[in-house]
Amino acid sequence: MKNKPSPELLISYLCGELQGEEKKSFEALLTASPEWAAGLEETRQLLGNLHRLPDVEAPPPPVFLEPLPAQEEVARTRPVPVRYLSRFTQAVLAVAASLTMLLVAGSLTRTRVTADGNGLAVRFGPVGEVSVPDNHSEEIRNTLAALRSEMQALKAEKAPDHSGQFYRELAGLKVSLNELNRRVAAQAKEKEVQTVAGRPRRQLSDAQMKQIMAALSDENLRLIENAFQAASEQQQRQLQESLTNFARYLDQIRAEDTELVLASIEEMDRKSEVKFRETEQVIDALLESVQTAPQR
Amino acid sequence: MTDERPLVESAIRGELYAFNQLMKSWHKRIFNFTYRYLNDYDEASEVTQQTFIKAYQAIRTLKDPGRFRAWLYIIASNSCRAHSRNAGRHPTESISGGYLAETEPWQKVAGSDNPERALAGREWGELLRKALTLIPDEQRLVILMKEFEGLTFPEIADVLSESENTVKSRMYYGLKALRKVLAKWNITKEAIHYEE
Structure with missing residues (x-):
């Protein structure tokens, strides 16, 4: 196999979303590449083990006694009412x-x-x-x-x-x-x-x-x-x-406006951090495959 | 779970009884979701409470009763992330210096220095909870929602405001990161023994 299947395709297969011809061709690719098949099998076993993680006993739920806030009250708690005058x-x-x-x-x-x-x-x-x-x-x-x-x-x-x-x-x-x-x-x-x-x-x-x-x-x-x-x-x-x-x-x-800009910057920071981590993982995966290539 | 749509509709109309019934049926699920995310019982109780208070304050603004489950998980996810941020948790500073720097916490959990010792179900559970907290937040959310809460990929994409492919990619890399953490702790499938 020349090209490794995409992460999306692998997850779709693991979660049983591939059907018919698509599933058969994917399984054929796996047969041709035992090391990827082994990696996939490990992930499948991990998923199986995850399912065995039991629920814990939750504390008793609270009970709300006050009437639910009216829609206008909910709207009143939101900022910027003055802007509408x-x-x-x-x-x-x-x-x-x-x-x-x-x-x-x-x-x-x-x-x-x-x-x-x-x-x-x-x-x-x-x-x-x-x-x-x-x-x-x-x-x-x-x-x-x-x-x-x-x-x-x-x-x-x-x-x-x-x-x-x-x-x-x-x-x-x-x-x-x-x-x-x-x-x-x-x-x-x-x-x-x-x-x-x-x-x-x-x-x-x-x-x-x-x-x-x-x-x-x-x-x-x-x-x-x-x-x-x-x-x-x-x-x-x-x-x-x-x-x-x-x-x-x-x-x-x-x-x-300042508050809005700060919130946007914070959200942007968070997203870029996530993307950074994901990119790092992708690079890591690529490096791994490059390192293992000569051994084959 | 029985069809909760009539209850959601009643809660949106302002019926307190309906909201309390919904909370009763969802409390355990949301608590376990936050507990798996935070791995701390008290913090999970607090975040679960915050989630339901926010839901109580905003239920009347929910437009589509059919989206109640996704809507509740949006609130729970945001509460978890906000709590982590406020608590200053940074579990994964880098791929090489973060969770991979954690070595063999199974010794503390199992109380043994023998890595070949078989892990019983309870110990394995504790290790897995610990390992889950060491992978990136966004990947952990996807794994929790898909594998424990039974949300579909389109639902998760809706909750996280991301594309379905991004969600699948996060799940793949999250599982890979989890495997790495467990491998670093020398936990193999042979070391796991379930007491069932």
Whole structure:
């Protein structure tokens, strides 16, 4: 025999996988080469001896008492769930969370941020009384009180879920402020007309009216400025939080990728070690056959 | 073994009783598989337990109930390899300096200095277990799965994610390595006497 049969063929024969013509031709080859037949016989005997190796007594099996984990729980234990949230969804969630936090914190501490020519001021606690002239009419006081309570109600109760709603409410607030201004101006004018007609209930001079109007305008401006200032700060914080979240997300992805690469390298190492050992054995077998060739 | 498919399907649906029944029927097989791989009773108990805990955690992700046996052996093989790796076992550093450097441990096993003494079945069993641990891991896995667990070559190829020819080649070289170890220990077929 010139060529030694492959290991795969030898094992197929030993395990009874060769049938018919294939088996006959293989046995003919073995007959022509007694030393290979002897080697094969030794391997067959070894296999027979392996089968005689008895089983050992196993320890008692454990019993699971907890219910089998649900599929979603199994999935939860696997890493990288964050990867499945799109960046847009994460950004929207971050913005919504930031807005909610700001509104809750602002309503609890009654924070008031004001900006004017003297700079930025932050105040906490209930809104202070707006100074009005002593001879201010009761109706105007009531109007101002209604305006404040409306503003507070808008701030505290109608927490915006997203920026679109928030800005719509701001626009609504502006409209209601304009309406109140218009009403106050109309009342002042009516009083003036009543005075002229000789049926005055209370008299207000032009200077007083101007003062009241100026106070109202200032108040309105402050409120609007406060609202825009708060919105701007919210946006800034949202942006910062989004950036922080994104950096954290990048870190996490990097760590997971590193872990994956390390696992792949380890697996590659293991496989190459196995291949190395197998190659070494093949070389060993070849060397053996070369050494035994001259003796024949 | 009776048809276990209904049990596997029930376990996949989340029935704890079915899983415990499966574990009861497979525990001894898996334990002996890990014991032959590691040749240490306590370590084999630990690895068997780990195997069933992993199976318990992942059974509901098994898609094909017909693949349960191969799937269980994948978990057991991976657990054995991971345990060996963590324990820092390197049985075969090289073909000439590894298992062939081990000489005549049969003396310790048999308690005799006479190499011609016939080995009784139990002693032979211990020697064979020791010899199995001295051949390369991948070859040992193939021999154990084929000769002791009765897996077919396609099943073993599935478990190890290798081709059928690679599996057969590993078995051939594994058996050859085993013969070499036994020859180095001067254990011939004449030295083996079975007490049956």
